[in-house]
Amino acid sequence: MAERRIVLHFPKELLDQPVISTTVSRYDVGFNILRANITQDQEGLMVLGLQGELGEIESAIEFMRDQGVRVQPLDQDVVRDDEVCTDCGACIVVCPTGALSMDLESREVNFDAEKCVACGICVPVCPPRAMSIHF
Amino acid sequence: MMLGKSYDEINAKIRSGEVVVVTAEEMVDVVGELGVAKAAEKVDVVTTGTFGPMCSSGAFLNFGHSTPRMKVTQAWLNEVPAYAGLAAVDLYIGATEVSAGDPLNRSHPGRFNYGGAHVIQDLVAGKDVRLRGIAYGTDCYPRREIDTWINIKDLNEAYMCNPRNAYQNYNVAVNKFADRDIYTYMGVVKKDLGSANYCSAGQLSPLLNDPHYRAIGIGTRIFIGGAQGYVFWQGTQHDPTTPRNERGVPTGGAGTLSTVGDLKQMDPRWVVGVSMLGYGVSLALGIGTAIPILDEEMAWYTSVSDADIVAPIVDYSRNYGLNEGEPLGHVSYAELKSGEIELEGRKVPTTPLSSYVRAREIAETLKSWIEAGEFELSEPVQPLPSAEESPGFKMLNYRPVEEEGGE
Ligand code: SF4
Ligand code: SF4
Numbered sequence: 113m114a115e116r117r118i119v120l121h122f123p124k125e126l127l128d129q130p131v132i133s134t135t136v137s138r139y140d141v142g143f144n145i146l147r148a149n150i151t152q153d154q155e156g157l158m159v160l161g162l163q164g165e166l167g168e169i170e171s172a173i174e175f176m177r178d179q180g181v182r183v184q185p186l187d188q189d190v191v192r193d194d195e196v197c198t199d200c201g202a203c204i205v206v207c208p209t210g211a212l213s214m215d216l217e218s219r220e221v222n223f224d225a226e227k228c229v230a231c232g233i234c235v236p237v238c239p240p241r242a243m244s245i246h247f
Numbered sequence: 248m249m250l251g252k253s254y255d256e257i258n259a260k261i262r263s264g265e266v267v268v269v270t271a272e273e274m275v276d277v278v279g280e281l282g283v284a285k286a287a288e289k290v291d292v293v294t295t296g297t298f299g300p301m302c303s304s305g306a307f308l309n310f311g312h313s314t315p316r317m318k319v320t321q322a323w324l325n326e327v328p329a330y331a332g333l334a335a336v337d338l339y340i341g342a343t344e345v346s347a348g349d350p351l352n353r354s355h356p357g358r359f360n361y362g363g364a365h366v367i368q369d370l371v372a373g374k375d376v377r378l379r380g381i382a383y384g385t386d387c388y389p390r391r392e393i394d395t396w397i398n399i400k401d402l403n404e405a406y407m408c409n410p411r412n413a414y415q416n417y418n419v420a421v422n423k424f425a426d427r428d429i430y431t432y433m434g435v436v437k438k439d440l441g442s443a444n445y446c447s448a449g450q451l452s453p454l455l456n457d458p459h460y461r462a463i464g465i466g467t468r469i470f471i472g473g474a475q476g477y478v479f480w481q482g483t484q485h486d487p488t489t490p491r492n493e494r495g496v497p498t499g500g501a502g503t504l505s506t507v508g509d510l511k512q513m514d515p516r517w518v519v520g521v522s523m524l525g526y527g528v529s530l531a532l533g534i535g536t537a538i539p540i541l542d543e544e545m546a547w548y549t550s551v552s553d554a555d556i557v558a559p560i561v562d563y564s565r566n567y568g569l570n571e572g573e574p575l576g577h578v579s580y581a582e583l584k585s586g587e588i589e590l591e592g593r594k595v596p597t598t599p600l601s602s603y604v605r606a607r608e609i610a611e612t613l614k615s616w617i618e619a620g621e622f623e624l625s626e627p628v629q630p631l632p633s634a635e636e637s638p639g640f641k642m643l644n645y646r647p648v649e650e651e652g653g654e
Contacts, residue, residue, distance in 0.1 A: 219607075
């Protein structure tokens with residue numbers, strides 16, 4: 113048994129499709145939803161742990177891709193360069209998971225890597241380019 | 248009623264180390280506790296700060312004569328066009344100029360990774376910048392082209408000279424009508440009233456603490472980009488005629504400042520090139536002022552708090568661009584800073600573009616400079632235009648060219 117953590121992006125058109133249940137009925141995999149959100153562009157965003165034989169997991173991912181889901185591995189790492197961040201707050205409303213949020217007392221913008229799903233939306237939005245995504 | 252203090256008296260206290268300085272944020276509590284009269288007696292100076300994108304900024308550079316000499320007629324700094332319509336080796340690099348060949352918004356939203364503001368930040372950071380220039384050549388300036396590295400330490404002069412900074416209050420941007428998020432100079436504004444984007448330091452902001460420009464005028468020494476600089480004129484679009492509330496605080500964009508400061512003394516922490524997705528390049532700049540508490544009136548003005556300052560909520564998906572409609576409402580900075588406002592029966596999350604953390608740091612820095620005797624106050628040589636003197640803010644009188652011109 114293996115587990116792979118992945119980030120799924122569902123385009124608008126797929127939001128009402130039972131992609132996950134179709135996938136698990138076709139392949140011998142179990143799943144665990146770690147996070148689910150609708151993003152600013154009405155895109156669905158889901159972080160999933162897929163369990164099963166590696167081959168089955170690969171095929172399941174392939175199948176979801178064929179359905180039009182964009183699949184990213186979660187070993188992508190988003191980091192913030194605190195020297196560059198000015199605490200301007202421009203990223204707060206675009207972050208779909210609340211990983212970027214403002215401390216209302218200190219007015220500092222906090223980055224909580226635990227909540228980050230590596231969607232990358234904040235990267236081009238951040239005016240001084242403090243956020244970056246590494247593969 | 249206390250006797251007023253003069254600039255000379257306050258500066259004497261700065262020199263002797265007896266001066267009492269508080270930030271505009273602290274002044275809210277000082278006046279709350281002591282009352283206006285006692286606060287005016289106790290406090291000599293209130294410091295302010297703001298740090299946010301200020302598009303109308305740029306710098307003059309004189310890079311020195313080459314051998315043979317050249318009168319540069321077109322120039323690029325790290326491939327960003329600089330204005331060369333000046334004397335032979337003078338340039339003006341504008342903050343919002345984007346790199347030659349930038350894809351702009353052809354693939355919307357464009358990223359605008361590098362532009363004039365980044366060149367200015369690189370210069371301030373002491374990085375080498377590539378200067379490319381061409382010329383038609385003259386008898387006195389024979390050289391036709393140049394391609395060289397320049398560095399701020401080798402430039403004869405490098406000074407920031409900004410036509411408009413430190414807007415006294417500003418709009419809050421929302422997106423009511425578009426069926427997608429919009430990309431503006433106020434950041435990404437989310438559809439369906441999904442965000443309210445504001446951009447002012449509120450109670451810490453320079454001109455909100457001196458609503459009628461009693462202290463801040465032409466010749467006022469300021470904090471600019473980490474250096475000491477000056478206000479040299481009212482800023483472009485300076486409009487003191489904007490309606491004001493009972494405290495005299497404008498309820499929308501009003502006064503502005505033209506500022507100048509030595510780039511060589513600045514710090515890249517306060518001079519930051521920024522890329523506004525889908526909009527363009529801008530310069531996030533730190534500005535701060537030190538306001539003398541000349542009398543009770545100044546103590547009262549500088550005690551303004553976020554709850555006393557309101558801003559108009561403007562739709563940027565249609566109304567702003569087309570000059571249509573009225574503001575959707577007004578909201579105080581206290582409400583904006585709570586993280587959420589109520590609008591049309593909805594809860595709308597707010598997002599600032601102006602860093603309050605840095606605004607506070609500027610006010611604190613200025614305070615420490617004054618306490619250390621390193622920064623004295625300068626009395627304006629001329630006040631900024633008042634509401635009575637100003638013609639107000641004009642829209643363009645659009646005259647199609649088919650009509651007779653040249654009156
Ligand atoms: S947008 Fe960038 S600079 Fe601004 S608070 Fe977020 S991470 Fe920091
Ligand atoms: S990549 Fe950025 S926008 Fe996406 S979840 Fe992480 S912090 Fe939020």
